Every structure is written in C-alpha cells, then in structure tokens.
Amino acid sequence: MKTFQTVNSCRSSGNAFHPRIKSFYHFYILGLVLLSFLLVQKANATDWKAEKKAIEQKIESQSISINQLQQGLKRQQEQASEAITQERNLLAELEVIDAHLLEKMTKLQDLETSMATQQELIAVKEREISSIQLEKQKGQAHLQKRITAYYKTGKIGVINVAFSADTLPKLLSIHDSFSVLIHYDQNLLQQYRKTLEGLEQTKRALILEKNLLDDFINQASQEKKAVEQTKQEKKELLAQIRTQTKLHEQAAQEIEKAAGDLSTQLATMKQKKVLFSQGFLMNKGWLLLPVSGRVLTLYGQSTKNKMGVEGVSAGISIEAPDGTKVKAIFEGTIHYAGYLRGYGNTIIIDHGFEYYTVTSRIEKLLKEEGDAVKAGENIGIMGETATLVEEGLYFEIRHGAETEDPLLWLDKNKLSLP
Structure with missing residues (x-):
C-alpha cells in the first residue's frame, strides 16, 4: 500500500504515485490514431466491450486459419x-x-x-x-x-x-x-x-x-x-x-x-485488441461522472482553500449535495482506500494500462483496497465534514505520472461548467 506521504506528494510535485514505468505510453500514442477514428463516430460508450469480444473471436478464427495454412504450407x-x-x-x-x-x-x-x-x-x-x-x-x-x-x-x-x-x-x-x-x-x-x-x-x-x-x-x-x-x-x-x-x-x-496476409491482419487485430482492452481509453469523452453537479474548479486552475493555501488544481472539483453517492467512473480495482493528508478520505482506482482515477473529499468510504468495482458502482458518500477545508468532490485522472484534464474524459453533458 502506498503511504500517505507518497501519494500526497504526487499532488504537489507531479511525481508518479505508482511505481510501474510507463511501459505502454508510446503504444497509446500509436493507438490514438485508431482511437480518434472510432471516437469521431461517437459510438455508444458500452460498444467497446462488444467490439473487443468480436475482435477476440476474429483473432481466434484467424489464428486457427493461420495454423491451418501453416499445416497446408508444410504439406x-x-x-x-x-x-x-x-x-x-x-x-x-x-x-x-x-x-x-x-x-x-x-x-x-x-x-x-x-x-x-x-x-x-x-x-x-x-x-x-x-x-x-x-x-x-x-x-x-x-x-x-x-x-x-x-x-x-x-x-x-x-x-x-x-x-x-x-x-x-x-x-x-x-x-x-x-x-x-x-x-x-x-x-x-x-x-x-x-x-x-x-x-x-x-x-x-x-x-x-x-x-x-x-x-x-x-x-x-x-x-x-x-x-x-x-x-x-x-x-x-x-x-x-x-x-x-x-x-x-x-x-x-x-x-x-x-x-502472411492473415498474420498481418492478426497483428493488426491484436493491436486493436490491446487498444480495445483499454476500455478506459476507448471511452474517453464518454466516461460516467463521479457525481453530477456544478464544476467549481477546473483542471490547471489556480486555487486557494479556506485556510489560505494556494496551489494549482491537478483535477476538478464538483459541487454536490451531502449524501450524494460517489460512483466509479469505470471498472477497475481499488488501489487505495483511506485517508490522505491534503486529500481527505480518498479512493484510488486502477483502471489498467497505467490509468488511475483519484476521488477524494469523501465523507464515507464504501470500498476497501483490492475490491473490484464496476462502472457506476457506489464507492463512497459525500458529506459536510469532508468539505470543510475545500469545497466539492475532488477528482483526478492520471496516466502514469501525468495528470490529465478530467473534462476531456468525462461526459460533460451532465455537468454544469463555470
């Protein structure tokens, strides 16, 4: 488990809060070419699973065909x-x-x-x-x-x-x-x-x-x-x-x-499979909201909390009533669930391929470290105590060591922007 100090330091210094190296980063850049084409079509956010399954079936079929061709070639x-x-x-x-x-x-x-x-x-x-x-x-x-x-x-x-x-x-x-x-x-x-x-x-x-x-x-x-x-x-x-x-x-x-042609197609399909395996990435711009409400703080915006501490926001803050259920924006595994200094009660979810979401200022945590969660599943409840120092639910999206603007990932249609 990450220590409170290590995770908290991510917020101020931008250092990686997860020890794994960005092994897939360059591949993501390559995959974004295909992703951009798919996203332009604005497919339903859940279509990626069906597409992934279809790709897996096609990979299996092509693998069988290649095996048969190789046997025929040998003969x-x-x-x-x-x-x-x-x-x-x-x-x-x-x-x-x-x-x-x-x-x-x-x-x-x-x-x-x-x-x-x-x-x-x-x-x-x-x-x-x-x-x-x-x-x-x-x-x-x-x-x-x-x-x-x-x-x-x-x-x-x-x-x-x-x-x-x-x-x-x-x-x-x-x-x-x-x-x-x-x-x-x-x-x-x-x-x-x-x-x-x-x-x-x-x-x-x-x-x-x-x-x-x-x-x-x-x-x-x-x-x-x-x-x-x-x-x-x-x-x-x-x-x-x-x-x-x-x-x-x-x-x-x-x-x-x-x-050879089938092998080339298979390699392409495997690349697609890897890409579609990154459901989090595939749903960029269509991810669920942790809570619905008004955005109080934008990504990269200069901030000053109630105690006068200034900084630059690495995520966004969303205003929501006390008692609002906080949801996982996408399926994943609870990487951390507990109190972090500077964050408050925090849940970090590992969505795979070095993608993480950090959700803090939660009054009550409903999940523990190691739990698997589905998209839309409740992970916490908002309350008055959690927002004493800073207002609203705080939410970050990280890819490896880098923070990204959550508004580029979330379905903004259900948010009230400043």
Whole structure:
C-alpha cells in the first residue's frame, strides 16, 4: 500500500504515485490514431466491450486459419521436396537408361556392319558360283563335242583300217588322244562340280549366318525400342513430376502469402485488441461522472482553500449535495482506500494500462483496497465534514505520472461548467 506521504506528494510535485514505468505510453500514442477514428463516430460508450469480444473471436478464427495454412504450407513443402527427390531419382535413372541405350545402339550398329559384311561375302560367293557354273557349262559343251567327234570316228577295226587313209598306228594314236582328252574333260567337270558344291555349302553357311544376324539385329532393335520406350515413359513421368513440383511450389507460395496476409491482419487485430482492452481509453469523452453537479474548479486552475493555501488544481472539483453517492467512473480495482493528508478520505482506482482515477473529499468510504468495482458502482458518500477545508468532490485522472484534464474524459453533458 502506498503511504500517505507518497501519494500526497504526487499532488504537489507531479511525481508518479505508482511505481510501474510507463511501459505502454508510446503504444497509446500509436493507438490514438485508431482511437480518434472510432471516437469521431461517437459510438455508444458500452460498444467497446462488444467490439473487443468480436475482435477476440476474429483473432481466434484467424489464428486457427493461420495454423491451418501453416499445416497446408508444410504439406505442400513436403510434397514439393518429395517431388524434387523423385525428379533427382528419375534423372539418375535416365542417365543409366541413356548409357544402356547407347550400348544397344552400338551393338545394333556392329550387327548391321556384320550383316553388310556377310551380305558382301554372300555376293562374292554367288559371283564365284556363277563364274564356275559358266566354266562348267563351257566344259560340258566342249566335252560333248569331243565325245561326239570320238563316236564319229567309231571303233578301230578291219574296215576302218582298210578304208582309212591313215595307218593303223596313227589311228590308234588318234583314238588314244581322244580318250585322254575326254578323260581330262571329265576330270575337269568333276572338279567344277566339287568346287560348286563347296561354294554352295559356303553360301548356305553364309546365309545361315546372315539369318542369325537378322535374328540378332531384330532382337537388338526390339531391345533398343524397349529402352527408348522406357526412356520416353521416364521423360513423361519426369515432366509430370516437374509440373507437380512447380504446382506444389506455387501452392506453397500462395499459401505462404495468404498466411502472411492473415498474420498481418492478426497483428493488426491484436493491436486493436490491446487498444480495445483499454476500455478506459476507448471511452474517453464518454466516461460516467463521479457525481453530477456544478464544476467549481477546473483542471490547471489556480486555487486557494479556506485556510489560505494556494496551489494549482491537478483535477476538478464538483459541487454536490451531502449524501450524494460517489460512483466509479469505470471498472477497475481499488488501489487505495483511506485517508490522505491534503486529500481527505480518498479512493484510488486502477483502471489498467497505467490509468488511475483519484476521488477524494469523501465523507464515507464504501470500498476497501483490492475490491473490484464496476462502472457506476457506489464507492463512497459525500458529506459536510469532508468539505470543510475545500469545497466539492475532488477528482483526478492520471496516466502514469501525468495528470490529465478530467473534462476531456468525462461526459460533460451532465455537468454544469463555470
């Protein structure tokens, strides 16, 4: 509890009667911008509570929305990360596929080169066969002529010898020569046949190898097509994943922006909540009167009491009949209730955010320190004894260490001003 001397010194020196520092002062200045707009509208003095409740509900709703957006953002970021991982894996797979495809293409090219060589070998053998067949045909024709000539000579007998112009030895020599030539031609034809058989066998072997190469080429071609198909499918999948990644990243950006916008709105709403939590400040100019009556002394007015003590009023004095109930101008907590030298019976109410009201010259105190009071609740009763030295109910409004003109805060419509 504050001592009588400490509180009383506030009146004369202007020092703080409450030890707390003006931690919210600068914020109040900022908040007055919004407050001035609200006060211009002259809303009902009790509307601030409903507005505060609406703001609190909106803060709760926006907090939930922000939480949901943050969860959505996290999901989108995780999905984008997963898509990026899939993209990297696919790129690695495509590298392997490209290497495999290159291997298949090289193998196919080698097989096609072998096929071309094989076809050339077959063509060479076919030309050799054609040449041997031609030689064989010539040899057969030549042999046929020799045989025909041989048979025309007939067998050597008595008649041939008798009628021939040649001698018998010569006829025998001619006959033997024909036999040798025919035998030679027959051997030559036999060699042609063997050569042809060898060439045909070689050709068949080459054709067999060619057919095998055809099979290998077809198989290699199919493998190459399969690898190309796999590569195409992987590329299409990669394109889809990149699209998904882009969509997830875009969604994450949009969600992040929406969350940022909501966070900005939430910060504004929280500032409003703080402002509206200052109900005392919000009701400036519309606060209830401690008592109704005529104002005897204005704020800042030079004063002189009945004992001749001069000073400057840090509040106002209001004339009211004895027995008048003194009311709390706004809800708060009784910070002090008792006798203060220079003030008389005094009640100091803490209205929050460093706002205090000091009400003195009360005949009877109805509240004790620590009591919670509502706006309009009776806190004391006026009487003759309390106003022996100075007239009227004395009333101050303080913000931290500073006194303020009560007439700027109270509803002056119910006061009679000098």
